[in-house]
Amino acid sequence: RRPSVAVVFGGASSEHGVSCLTAASVVRALDRSRYDVVGIGITPDGRWLRVEADDVVALATVDGQLPSVPEGHPTAVLLHGTGAVQLASRDLDTLLDPVPVDVAFALLHGPFGEDGTIQGMFEMLGLRYVGSGVAASAVSMDKQLMKQVLAASGLPVGPYTAFTAAEWRDDPSARLDAVLSLGLPVFVKPARGGSSIGISRVDDPDHLAAAVETALRHDARCVVEKGLVDVRELECGVLEGPDGLEVTAAAEIRTRTASGFYDFQAKYLPEAEQVELLVPAEVDPVLAERLRDTAVRTFRAVGAEGLARVDTFVTADGQVVVNEINTMPGFTEHSMFPMVWAASGVAYPELVGRLLEHALQRPLGLR
Ligand code: ADP
Ligand code: MG
Ligand code: MG
Known part of the structure; x- marks a missing residue:
C-alpha cells in the first residue's frame, strides 16, 4: 500500500x-x-x-x-x-x-x-x-532559549535582555533601565511567537511600557533586543537529505513599512507593496559562504531536523548576526522558504516529496 x-x-x-x-x-x-x-x-x-x-x-x-x-x-x-x-x-x-x-x-x-x-x-x-523533534522545536520557538543555545555554540546573536511578567510587575523601573541600557530603538517581543505577532519596534522611551504590555499579552515572558539599524535582512533555507544538509542561496527582505520592520501585514498582505523579496539576493561570495556556514551551524546548534529557515541580519561591513531559526517556516507556495528552494532548483512538489521521504526514513524512538 x-x-x-x-x-x-x-x-x-x-x-x-x-x-x-x-x-x-x-x-x-x-x-x-x-x-x-x-x-x-x-x-x-x-x-x-x-x-x-x-x-x-x-x-x-x-x-x-x-x-x-x-x-x-x-x-x-x-x-x-x-x-x-x-x-x-x-x-x-x-x-x-x-x-x-x-x-x-x-x-x-x-x-x-x-x-x-x-x-x-x-x-x-x-x-x-516531518521536521524537528521536541527539544529543537521548543528551543527554536523561544527567542531567549534560542539565543542562549546559539551563543553557547559560538554563534553571533545581538544584545538583549529578557524578563517575566512577574518580574515586570515587581520592579518595572529596573526592567526599563535594563532595556534602555541597550540604547534605542529596541524590539520588544513575546519570548515565544511568530509572524511578528506581539512585536513592537520602540524608538521613543515613552512607548516602551506599552510595548512590554503588548508582548506580555502573548507570552508570560518577553525578550527585548537592541534594534539593529542599517542592516540587511537575509534568510537561508536548510534541508536535511540522505547526503547531509543542503543550504539555499540567501534571499533578502527589504521593508518600507510604517512600523519600520517586517511586520505581520508585510508578511501576509504583501500586496501592500511595502515589502520587496529578492530571491536570490545579491551577495558577494565571501558573505555567501559566511551565511551558508552560519545557517548550517545554527541548524546543528539547536539540533534541528528535516528543514529550517535561518534568518540573519548583516551589517554594512559584512558581520552576520543570527536573528532566529524557524523550524516550521511559512510553507505556502508563495512563502519565502519554498521560494528560496525554487530559486535553488527544488520546485514545491519536489520539496514536499523530499520532506516526506526524509521523515519516512527516520528511525522511530530515540534518535
Ligand atoms: P518572528 O519570529 O515573529 O518572525 P522576528 O524576531 O523575526 O519575529 O522579528 C520580526 C521582524 O522584526 C524581523 O523580520 C525584522 O524585520 C524585525 N526585527 C526583529 N528583531 C530585530 C532587531 N533586533 N533589529 C532590527 N530588526 C529586528
Ligand atoms: Mg520566527
Ligand atoms: Mg522572523
Missing part, C-alpha cells in the same frame, strides 16, 4: 487561516499516486476533525477557515501507536474506523505546533513526522 500522510493543520493560534492555506498548497502539490492523504483539521476552538484531501485543497477558496462542524459530529482524533488515526467524540461514545498513517506533516506555526508540543504527541504515539 502507498504511504499515508496525515496533514495536520488549522489550530487555535492566530495563524489558523495561514495554516489552512498552507495545507491546501501542500495537498495540491502532493503526488497522490505515491501517497494517500488524511487531512486532520484543528478548528479555532480546538476541535479535531478529519477532512477529505479534496476538501483540504478547497480550503484555498473558502477564505482559509475550516467550515463549522455539524452538531453531533465526532471531533476528536485519537492517534494510535500502531500507525493509525481514529476519530472519536470527546466522550468516546462515537468512534469512526481507524485510518492508517505512516507519517505526520504538521503545518502549524507558532505555539502548539512549532514549539515541540505536537512533536511530543507524535513521539508518544510512535508516529514518524
